[in-house]
Amino acid sequence: MFSDVGPMELVTLAVLAVLLFGPDRLPEIIQNVTGFLRKVRELSESAKDEIRSELGPEFKDFEFEDLHPRTFVRKHVLHGDGEGLGDGFGLDEIRGALDPRAELTQVAEAVREAADEMPREDAAPGGAATYVDLRKP
Incomplete structure (x- = not known):
């Protein structure tokens, strides 16, 4: 109080x-x-x-405390059926759609795969790396 x-x-x-x-x-x-x-x-x-x-x-x-706007939103909107955040209103799906982590992981995997498949131009036939001077025209 x-x-x-x-x-x-x-x-x-x-x-x-x-x-x-x-x-x-x-x-x-x-x-x-x-x-x-x-x-x-x-x-x-x-x-x-x-x-x-x-x-x-x-x-x-x-409970009369449930009539307070903040408590009402927290209880009925955010918790949905009481089984976690957003279950009742599809908020988890919206959060998942707005989360870029999954797409970034896919892009990173694609780049790794492309880099692994690319032939290495700087490798010598015997497997030793050669030095390439890029400063020369």
């Missing part, structure tokens, strides 16, 4: 609370705030339970 609040902010809030309410009333204020937060959580949970019961038994595993 407060994941982006750092230690310096917490110290600042604690000092500010002591200055505003005083050390005598601070425990009472903290108890009131925690009680209020408990009541809000209970109200929220009861509202969620009521919505689940009104939706019916097919939605008993429904």
Whole structure:
């Protein structure tokens, strides 16, 4: 809930609370705030339970966090049927079509085969390599 609040902010809030309410009333204020937060959580949970019961038994595993757009896309679009990325929408095929590695491997193999089949012009009849000076016209 407060994941982006750092230690310096917490110290600042604690000092500010002591200055505003005083050390005598601070425990009472903290108890009131925690009680209020408990009541809000209970109200929220009861509202969620009521919505689940009104939706019916097919939605008993429904999570409200799934309604967040990022979670919804991650769960329903990217994972498809839950068997890996993109299974439900053919995303694996699209990724495979856009991946140049397979074509590059085929081209590299063709070049290797062509180089192996080519007769070596710089080889001497006895198998020793000869020096060819390309700087001369």
